[in-house]
Amino acid sequence: MSCDWHIRCMDCGKTHRFDDANHEEELMAKLITMAPIFALLVHNPAGVEVHASWNRWRIAPEFFAEHLGHDLRPFSEYNDLSTLVIPPPVIPMTIAADFEISALRAQLISAHLRIQNLERELVEKRGS
Numbered sequence: 538m539s540c541d542w543h544i545r546c547m548d549c550g551k552t553h554r555f556d557d558a559n560h561e562e563e564l565m566a567k568l569i570t571m572a573p574i575f576a577l578l579v580h581n582p583a584g585v586e587v588h589a590s591w592n593r594w595r596i597a598p599e600f601f602a603e604h605l606g607h608d609l610r611p612f613s614e615y616n617d618l619s620t621l622v623i624p625p626p627v628i629p630m631t632i633a634a635d636f637e638i639s640a641l642r643a644q645l646i647s648a649h650l651r652i653q654n655l656e657r658e659l660v661e662k663r664g665s
């Protein structure tokens with residue numbers, strides 16, 4: 538029996554469809570581990586138009602960018618969820634660096650907010 542596989546975001550209920558990916562459950566699992574790399578293609582700094590494909594299957598980088606960090610699973614045309622264990626995604630160095638910068642920025646913002654609160658408290662104390 539033929540069974541096409543796709544990739545489904547369990548968090549959003551959206552599906553990346555593949556044409557004629559018959560019995561390609563394991564390939565879908567492999568593509569999911571590479572999601573951060575595909576997502577990068579959307580934000581290519583050179584502004585070059587990128588068409589991604591894997592063998593004869595077209596990859597939509599926008600899907601992987603939109604659902605980065607979400608729970609992606611191989612999903613069959615008969616609505617079966619894959620039971621394959623999917624290894625953690627491959628994170629390229631540039632993305633890892635972005636995460637670190639974002640975490641640092643979040644810490645700075647939170648420190649800044651704490652200082653503002655302290656200043657506000659001081660002003661209120663002086664006023665009373």
Ligand SMILES: [Zn+2]
Nearest residue numbers: 546549604607
């Ligand atoms: Zn999602």
